[in-house]
Amino acid sequence: LAREFAQAEIAPRSHRWDRESIMDHSILDKLAELGFLGMMVPERYEGLALDTVTYLVALEEIAAVDASVAVAMSVHNSLPTQMILRYGSEAQRDRYLPAMARGELLGAFALSEPEAGSDAAAMMTQAVRDGDGWILDGTKAWVTSGNDAGVILAMARTDGPGDRPGERRGARGISAFIITPELPGFRVGKKENKLGLRASATVQLAFDQMRVPADRLLGQEGRGFVYAMESLDNGRLGVAAQAVGIARSALEHSTRYAAERRQFGKPIKEFEAIQFKLANMATRITAARALVYSAALAKDRGEPITQFSSMSKLFASETAMWVTTQAVQIFGGYGYMKEYPVEKLMRDAKLFQIYEGTSQIQRLVIAKEIFLPSS
Numbered sequence: 001l002a003r004e005f006a007q008a009e010i011a012p013r014s015h016r017w018d019r020e021s022i023m024d025h026s027i028l029d030k031l032a033e034l035g036f037l038g039m040m041v042p043e044r045y046e047g048l049a050l051d052t053v054t055y056l057v058a059l060e061e062i063a064a065v066d067a068s069v070a071v072a073m074s075v076h077n078s079l080p081t082q083m084i085l086r087y088g089s090e091a092q093r094d095r096y097l098p099a100m101a102r103g104e105l106l107g108a109f110a111l112s113e114p115e116a117g118s119d120a121a122a123m124m125t126q127a128v129r130d131g132d133g134w135i136l137d138g139t140k141a142w143v144t145s146g147n148d149a150g151v152i153l154a155m156a157r158t159d160g161p162g163d164r165p166g167e168r169r170g171a172r173g174i175s176a177f178i179i180t181p182e183l184p185g186f187r188v189g190k191k192e193n194k195l196g197l198r199a200s201a202t203v204q205l206a207f208d209q210m211r212v213p214a215d216r217l218l219g220q221e222g223r224g225f226v227y228a229m230e231s232l233d234n235g236r237l238g239v240a241a242q243a244v245g246i247a248r249s250a251l252e253h254s255t256r257y258a259a260e261r262r263q264f265g266k267p268i269k270e271f272e273a274i275q276f277k278l279a280n281m282a283t284r285i286t287a288a289r290a291l292v293y294s295a296a297l298a299k300d301r302g303e304p305i306t307q308f309s310s311m312s313k314l315f316a317s318e319t320a321m322w323v324t325t326q327a328v329q330i331f332g333g334y335g336y337m338k339e340y341p342v343e344k345l346m347r348d349a350k351l352f353q354i355y356e357g358t359s360q361i362q363r364l365v366i367a368k369e370i371f372l373p374s375s
């Protein structure tokens, strides 16, 4: 279903969206109609109650056609929805999850800040108690779908302003809040002009003395960073599956092109140099896919996946970057032209080495797990 939908509804419009840096909202409505915005939500909250493997298969198919649509689907399903499901009160689940599963409320995740990217715990956004609620003040950066979102899971400091400007106080004093755009003081800021994933909106969000009711605190005060990290374990699997989709698409385009393109009197697929490139591309993609779906199976068995998820994200995103670069090389001059499909794949692939934790952060997480006493 995901493949048919992506081919029929997304493929014809994907290059225009990339060029114009916009996406028709109707595509998200259609994703919602098919249940793709509530794939892992239990049936009692109107979701499809599917497992992680099934979810990632769908995501891979959408990403193989357009990673901008896939990233909106991935962030929504993996981060805000899972955070509310796992840590929300019954009242919060009842209030938000059915509307999120129906696609009426698109979800976003606001962790990073202009001065806190890889070092997410260095965030400065403050949440100060005000009567029975909170006042939030600060700026969040690189928020996928932040301009369209009906629910934003935002992390903020609840441990006071600190003693010294720029002091790093770490993860313990951070809490998670459910933010909705009608709150006074909420403002959508700059929309980023990106190299790739151009149809997916990436925005800054400003919280200007924003009053947040008490019932928007998610879970326990001071545990927001841990919730965000646990959710990123899920999110990074989604990122990895999308990277496999992008890489697969590059291989499919390259295989077709190698059969059609003739040089030196024969199709270029008859040259060993091209065959070896295609063989290496196919091998790396198969290895990346095996890693991602092994991690997904481990998650569905209820095993810890922090290391597995980071390995998947690291390997699949590096694979996507390498494979798409090879694809551009196989297409030669045409590969560099916007009329052909592979330059977009290469631009899109680059972001997968950066967002939801850079390749360097994934290596830190993997190494840390290697040195855990239980390993």
Ligand code: CAA
Residues within 6 Å of the ligand: 075, 109, 111, 112, 117, 118, 119, 120, 121, 142, 143, 144, 145, 170, 171, 172, 225, 226, 229, 230, 232, 233, 306, 354, 355, 356, 357, 358, 361, 364, 365
């Ligand atoms: N699961 C559960 N708990 C975890 C965890 C995990 N995967 N990772 C860390 N924690 C817990 C630790 O156990 C610790 O808990 P206690 O305080 O109770 O001991 C706490 O979180 C702090 O952990 P660390 O000391 O390891 O924290 P750190 O400050 O050293 O940071 C880091 C670790 C891995 C570098 C982390 O900051 C990180 O992942 N950085 C990258 C951030 C990132 O991925 N940003 C992307 C944002 S989303 C995005 O791209 C945009 C979008 O729209 C999706």
